[in-house]
Amino acid sequence: MKHSIFKLAVPALALPKPAKRMVALSVDLGLCVLTVWLAYYLRLGEFISLSSHEMWSAGALWAMSVSVGIALPIFMISGLYRAIFRYSGWPALLAVARAVSIYGLLYASIFTAVGVTGVPRTVGIIQPMLLLLFVGLSRAMARIWLGDHYLSILKQVARPKVLIYGAGTSGRQLASAMDNSHVMQVA
Numbered sequence: 001m002k003h004s005i006f007k008l009a010v011p012a013l014a015l016p017k018p019a020k021r022m023v024a025l026s027v028d029l030g031l032c033v034l035t036v037w038l039a040y041y042l043r044l045g046e047f048i049s050l051s052s053h054e055m056w057s058a059g060a061l062w063a064m065s066v067s068v069g070i071a072l073p074i075f076m077i078s079g080l081y082r083a084i085f086r087y088s089g090w091p092a093l094l095a096v097a098r099a100v101s102i103y104g105l106l107y108a109s110i111f112t113a114v115g116v117t118g119v120p121r122t123v124g125i126i127q128p129m130l131l132l133l134f135v136g137l138s139r140a141m142a143r144i145w146l147g148d149h150y151l152s153i154l155k156q157v158a159r160p161k162v163l164i165y166g167a168g169t170s171g172r173q174l175a176s177a178m179d180n181s182h183v184m185q186v187a
Contacts, residue, residue, distance in 0.1 A: 021081045028128065031134045032067040036060070043120045059118020066110060067114035070127060074103050096136050104128030142152075162186060 014033035015023070040060065041047050076080065080092075110116065111124030163177070164171050164186060178186045 007098045024081055025072065027138055028072060028080075028135060029068055031131060031138065032071050033064050033131040035127050035134055036067050036123070038130050039063075039123045040120075042120050042126050042130075057118055059116060062116055063111065063119045063123060063127070065130075067107065070106050071100075071103050071131065074106075075099050078102075079080075092139055093136055096139055097132065100128060100132040100135060103131070 037048075038061075039092050078095055080095060080099055107128050108124040111127075112121045113124075115121055164175055164178075175186050
């Protein structure tokens with residue numbers, strides 16, 4: 001089972017950039033809806049089926065719509081969809097934390113500070129925390145799933161050789177930094 005999941009990494013990495021962005025955007029859209037649903041569960045203490053009439057009430061639909069309407073533009077502006085698989089380490093998780101923090105302030109101000117009929121005020125606090133957890137985990141899982149395959153593909157690509165002219169500390173630092181580069185190779 002594990003091996004077959006990793007086999008899917010190669011076609012996923014072969015997708016064009018716009019398709020990868022759409023996949024990540026769709027995952028985040030689904031996570032917005034899922035985390036609103038989970039926030040309702042944590043607040044009310046009982047699962048409400050997604051097919052239930054209660055889950056599709058005006059308040060819940062409003063909470064889901066606002067979540068998607070605020071999160072996706074903030075994520076786009078924050079650059080979460082620019083480099084999907086290449087840089088999904090700590091810098092990406094910090095970018096996710098910043099974007100979700102901005103989102104959380106806006107979402108909590110609407111549903112907790114102002115209040116919306118049919119939406120428990122605590123959903124405005126619980127949902128952003130869940131969204132941070134789930135979006136961060138989705139990026140980490142993408143890194144685990146795709147990271148090694150991406151690096152092996154980069155190593156197979158012929159890197160141009162470069163020559164560093166000069167000596168001293170700066171030259172050694174540049175050579176050391178370029179040893180880890182997937183773009184150029186020091187001759």
